[in-house]
Amino acid sequence: MAFDLKTKLWQTGALDWWGMLDGEDVFLGNAEFPLPPAEGDEWHVKATGDIFKVIDGEIRKVGNKPFESAPWW
Secondary structure, eight states: OGGGGGOOOEOOOTTOOEEEETTTEEEESSSSSSEEEEEEOOHHHHHEEEEEETTTTTTEEEEEEOOOOOOOO
């Protein structure tokens, strides 16, 4: 179990992070993925708009909204 999480995680050769959530492969982001992920961490995936949070040692999807980039990005 990586990072003391209950969620199965893997990284692709393109440095994208994926996880097994509710029996499905879910894209967790790339640069926005917290390393190492810890309890309470929350991040917003730019490509999909999905919002994830580490709760009770598991990565959970807590929302989705379009990613609004700052003017300097």
